[in-house]
Amino acid sequence: MHRRKFLLLAALPALATACGSGARTDDLRPQGTLTFGNRLRIPPLAKSTVDAAGVRRFELAMQRGQSELLPGKPTATWGFNGPHLGPTIRARRGETVRMAVTNRLGELSTVHWHGMRLPAKMDGGPHQPIVPGATWTPQWTIDQPAATSWYHPHVHGSTAMQVYRGLAGMFILDEPGGPPLPERYGVDDVPLILQDKRFTPDGSLDGDPLKGTFGILGNHILVNGTYDPYLEVSTELVRFRILNGSNARMYHVRFADRRRFHVVGNDAGLLEAPVELDQVSLTPGERIEIVVRFSAGEQVVLSSVGGSADIDAGDFDVLKIVAAPRLAASPALPARLAENRVEVPADARVRRFRLNGHDAINGKEMDMSRIDEVVPAGAREIWEIENNVYAHNFHIHEVAFRVLDVNGGPPPAYASGPKDTVYVPGKSKVRLAVQFGQHTDPSTPYMYHCHILRHEDSGMMGQFVIVEPGTEAQVPRTIAGADHAHHGSAPGN
Structure with a gap:
């Protein structure tokens, strides 16, 4: 038997013990009726400093912790600079950034900058391991259009478990002189990290990420690590940056009242022009940016509906949005956004x-x-x-x-x-x-x-x-x- 496959199979019992009894495939639909009783957590912006050479420096610590993902039930979790998930990194095109990533997990990991265009040695894949106690310091100049990216582990054979425990965060890229879109973080520019989890009765994470056809399909939906969430908005237009940070689940996102909204960006940048519709789909790792209009005093639920794929079972609610009694006016959405179209020659390989x-x-x-x-x-x-x-x-x-x-x-x-x-x-x-x-x-x-x-x-x-x-x-x-x-x-x- 191939050595890596042997090691992977040998590790399964320990992984199952660490995360509970293993994922069940007979119940993939999220459970319970939401009451929307918890204010949506907005990940903080990562702190940074600019050194004498003009390099913007960020520090990330991968660490173990404890979070109350379900009310009254502590859960052992992992995170960056905290017990669960990580801060949102935000930088501009043209800046040189330097990351100091310290591994305090007690086991090997990496950090991959998903969506970033950068030298291979800085990519954070399985060839850039960070051993326990070590600090990795990749540096690169951002030279790509504005986009919603993210970061997560990419250690071969252990990525699923480490992401499931909570190691993930957003990485937002801005471009000076870009189109006038909502950009006030946490106000009219809001990140939504969608993840599904399974829990044991005592609140521990359940499920085996290497068992079954797809690994883990959870029956509790978290948004930014918040279960049963609501969000208060204060502006007419709100830009949502939606990341599917799940291990396997596919989401078909729409509003309960079927209101229409505009898609303005995909994984790697802005669209040429806004696209109006009432539903979008996201598989793991995909991101999408939508701009939604709200009316003063209204409430609306963001949901996901089932589909025909094996990884999108069931209809379920995700987040309730509550509009303030009076909303600040928002500029009109621009008709043109970017020139990011990828073309290939007629004789392309x-x-x-x-x-x-x-x-x-x-x-x-x-x-x-x-x-x-x-x-x-x-x-x-x-x-x-x-x-x-x-x-x-x-x-x-x-x-x-x-x-x-x-x-x-x-x-x-x-x-x-x-x-x-x-x-x-x-x-x-x-x-x-x-x-x-x-x-x-x-x-x-x-x-x-x-x-x-x-x-x-x-x-x-x-x-x-x-x-x-x-x-x-x-x-x-x-x-x-x-x-x-x-x-x-x-x-x-």
Whole structure:
């Protein structure tokens, strides 16, 4: 038996004990009637300083803690700079940022900057481990359009458990001179991190992230770590940055009164123009920005409805929004937003990927020492993702892409903007126009993988490097010492 698979299987009993009795597949619908009795927690903005060289510095500590996720019941959780989740990092295009990430968990971890376009050594994938007690200090210059990104662990084989315990936070990128959209954090620019959990009777986290087809599908929905939440708004227009931070669940988000709203952004940036509709869908890792209009004194519930996929069972409420008796006026939504369209030439290279079961791509499980694809810097390619089984999604590090078609048909208009994660329904083929960056490194890979975390941890992941154009044939397809690095070498600084 392959050594990694043996280790993964050997770890299952301990993981099940740590999180309870294991996920059940007979009850996937959220339980109980919400009363909306808890004020929505807004993650604080991460503190930063600017040094003499103009570098903006942030500090993050990965730590264990205890949270009251359910009323009156303490839960052992993990978080950044606190017991659960992490602060929202906010920075501007053109800034150089430096992160000091300290691991106080007592076990190996990493921090991946999901959606960030940056050198591979700073990406925070499984090749940048942070051993217990160590501090990792990646630094890069932000050179991409305004977007809603996020950060989370990416240690191979343990990502699902660490995210489920609470290690996740938003990373908002602003662009000077951008369109006039709501931007007052926590007032008319509100993050919504959607996650589902299972709990034992005493309030402990329940479920095994490596059991069953999809791992964990929880029956309690948390928003920013808040169960049964309500939010008070004080402006006519509110921008919601919605992140699906769940391990596996898909959300079909709409308002109970079916009011229409405008989608203004996808994963990797703003749309060209706002798209009006009344429902959007998000698989794990996807983000979307919507702008909603409210009337003074009204109340409305944000919900998710069931669908046909294996990971979106049931209708359930998510959040009640309460508008103040008097609302501050908001500027009109701009008709044009950005020019972020990803195009490919007529003779673009086509790469094909087949998703096999829940543990392989193109028939191969993830191998830390194997380079699967070599891409020239600045390339614009077509990637075809074929899924012959049940629901998956697909995330590519570093890139921005546009969904060309799903089974030959166009994607929904709201999904036409720049993305980095896409839903790939069962028995389907999705084609992507992919734009790669300019950061070259023939020995340090980026990842592509299913972002259903049970599948990612089980081996549904591959690796690619970006190199100087014309040198592709000279690049070694193996990484010396990669397996050793995964199991605890000192982190890079």
